[in-house]
Amino acid sequence: MLRTLFNTIYHAKTYSFPAFLVLLFTGGCDFMLERKEEKIEEKIAIARYDRLLYEYVSAHSVVAWQKMNTDYTRITRLLIEDILQLGSVMEPSINQQLISYFNDSVLIQLFDDVEEKYRNLDFLEKQLAGSFRQLKKEIPSLTVPRIYTQVSALNESIIVEDSLIGISLDKYMGRDYPLYRDYYYDYQCRTMTPDRIAPDCLSFYLQYEYPFGFMTRPSLLNVILYFGKIHYIVSRVLGYSSMEEELGYTPEEIKWCRKNKNLVWERMVARGHLRSTDPMIVRSYTRPSPQPVHFSGEEAPPFIGIWMGTRIIESYMKNNRKVTFRQLLEDKDYLRILHESGFSTALDH
Secondary structure (H helix, E strand, O other): EEEOOOOHHHHHHHOOOHHHHOOOHHHHHOOOOOOOOOOOOOOOEEEEEEEEEEHHHHHHHHHHHHHHHOOOOOHHHHHHHHHOOOOOOOOOOOHHHHHHHOHHHHHHHHHHHHHHOOOOHHHHHOOOOOOHHHHHHHOOOOOOOOOEEEEOOOOOOOEOOOEEEEEEEEOOOOOHHHHHHOOHHHHHOOOOHHHHHHHHHHHHHHHHHHOOOOOOOOOOOHHHHHHHHHHHHHHHHHHOOOOOHHHHOOOHHHHHHHHHHHHHHHHHHOOOOOOOOOOOHHHHHOOOOOOOOEOEEEEEOOOHHHHHHHHHHHHHHHOOOOOOOOHHOOOOOOHHHHHHHHHHHHHOO
């Protein structure tokens, strides 16, 4: 069963998230690698399902349709039933419904633009292979997923299901891609760039493998430290120079964060926001919005709460150098993590 995460952008397994958290954030196929716990693959081969799909919808290729239903059975089911919601793959006319859905000049152009921009995915395969290799060393039980690309007609960005990651390339065409202007605000387009594919894949796969867990109304502290753990690890395995870079911040936003780190923390504590379970407060700190959080009249970068969470986790890991990635991901005692991070004295005031 799938459940939507991050502004209906991502699919993942059913999380034990309270309903409001599902609205907060902007996520075994028969075709690629065998599941091998004992070996770290030297290379990740990304299956170009987007090309096969285009072959079918543009040329009505019987061969392509047969391959979609034999070599890519699970992926085709996800696309038809969960992403496009056209009906059951068992319906006799479902293939014609799929053709009709994509029989649109805008969507055909979208396919062409994706092919033009992503003729080669060597850069992404190299990034993901290296990062999963490092994750596998840190967490030996972690399954290296099978990865494929698709065009989802702007419905999805990242699909995560058991040992499977799907990348919708049409959601990573660059913030200035003309078609986006008709459907998205600029604050949403900032994350729809090629350089966000690898961190998004890793982030959502780790969330799938290590879900938040059941909390009826989690506090802001719990939320920012959970996502702080995820982004801290992604930053490390992808070799980002800073947490801010991993979050996609601009140089100006990085400068603002470092200048105002103490101010942000003090205000979060003084206003009682860390203990707050108010969905509106949690969203304001953890989700990009046309009305961002302000401090002393200045607009804070998006995800400012998650950024603070990464800083707390980074401090915690420096104070607890024997803690492994797996132990960090499994640890849900967020108040203890805060106290052992060195940030706790401010919270106690």
